[in-house]
């Protein structure tokens with residue numbers, strides 16, 4: 001069994017409709033995955049299962065060796081780094097960037113009465129430095145641009161040294177410069193031998209950072225294909241996934257682009 005994520009014939013049904021349908025997937029600690037698919041394909045639902053935020057209707061989901069439904073998710077969640085639009089909404093706008101990142105140690109949003117260790121403070125400053133956020137440490141989260149907020153969310157997700165990092169559309173809504181800077185930071189993170197397994201969701205092959213090793217293409221809640229990235233990102237697979245004739249180009253620097261034919 002894969003040591004990070006293992007899904008066996010998993011379905012999630014809402015209003016009698018399967019929004020994930022018979023998904024089987026294994027993720028190892030050494031792998032960095034991208035999940036691609038059109039709007040409504042079920043990507044965020046898949047990530048919510050991996051983040052132990054959701055239980056499957058059918059099938060089994062094992063996260064970091066713990067089977068959902070048979071484990072205390074409140075003990076499991078601190079081992080998972082998760083950044084998504086939903087986690088963004090939970091961060092109070094009045095919180096400083098430093099506190100936003102540091103409160104991750106206590107799996108809370110919003111500083112209250114926790115007492116922080118010096119080690120937490122040092123770790124938070126190190127993470128802010130790595131994600132080019134030092135100058136924002138005392139700024140409040142609500143005053144940041146979209147790109148800065150995305151970086152803070154990722155910094156918060158990795159503050160606790162998670163065993164798996166899950167990122168839902170980390171570069172959505174960013175301008176070109178902010179997207180490229182973020183992709184460079186993600187590539188540098190993903191290429192570290194000390195980084196945990198990474199799973200990121202995106203709509204665009206242009207948003208896949210260098211260093212991603214595996215890909216899953218999802219359409220209508222079902223896996224079109226999954227495996228090593230270069231084998232997954234083919235014209236035929238992308239065309240089937242997105243429902244338009246697509247041509248994908250693998251660039252020499254490890255990035256991808258795609259356009260309709």
Ligand SMILES: Nc1ncnc2c1ncn2[C@@H]1O[C@H](COP(=O)(O)OP(=O)(O)OP(=O)(O)O)[C@@H](O)[C@H]1O
Pocket residue numbers: 014015019037038039040041042043044045046203
């Ligand atoms: N609680 C729910 N009740 C009913 N339908 C839901 C629920 N949650 C999600 N869905 C539906 O399930 C489908 C998959 O949603 P999901 O957010 O996982 O897709 P996605 O691939 O992440 O989409 P997007 O790219 O647009 O963010 C969508 O059609 C969505 O409307």
